[in-house]
Amino acid sequence: MVVIAGLIFHLPINEWLWLISASAIVLIAEAANTAIENLTDLASHLHSNDFAKKAKDIAAGMVLLAAAFAVIVAGLIFIPRIIALF
Numbered sequence: 688m689v690v691i692a693g694l695i696f697h698l699p700i701n702e703w704l705w706l707i708s709a710s711a712i713v714l715i716a717e718a719a720n721t722a723i724e725n726l727t728d729l730a731s732h733l734h735s736n737d738f739a740k741k742a743k744d745i746a747a748g749m750v751l752l753a754a755a756f757a758v759i760v761a762g763l764i765f766i767p768r769i770i771a772l773f
């Protein structure tokens with residue numbers, strides 16, 4: 688959707704770089720989160736453990752922060768252009 692919107696609005700190269708960077712950060716955070724979840728399950732042997740809970744919650748928070756950053760970047764780029772359409 689972001690790529691299609693970027694093509695429709697003919698974004699300049701610097702804004703494409705922000706969008707690509709934000710998307711890459713989300714994918715990297717998701718990959719790190721998945722790796723941490725798997726390592727945590729391995730280390731905790733799938734048993735309930737406070738350290739395992741904290742590790743998974745912090746890793747999930749990392750993805751949330753990355754997603755929030757991507758939403759802010761996309762909002763700053765697209766909201767003024769969408770408003771200008773009306």
Ligand SMILES: Nc1ncnc2c1ncn2[C@@H]1O[C@H](COP(=O)(O)OP(=O)(O)OP(=O)(O)O)[C@@H](O)[C@H]1O
Nearest residue numbers: 724728731733734735736737739740741743744747
């Ligand atoms: N071994 C554990 N001990 C204690 N709490 C755990 C443990 N494993 C998971 N939890 C808690 O359950 C929540 C969900 O864990 P889960 O492994 O399903 O991760 P998830 O964030 O739902 O992963 P996914 O990315 O697959 O959706 C964690 O955020 C954590 O709070």
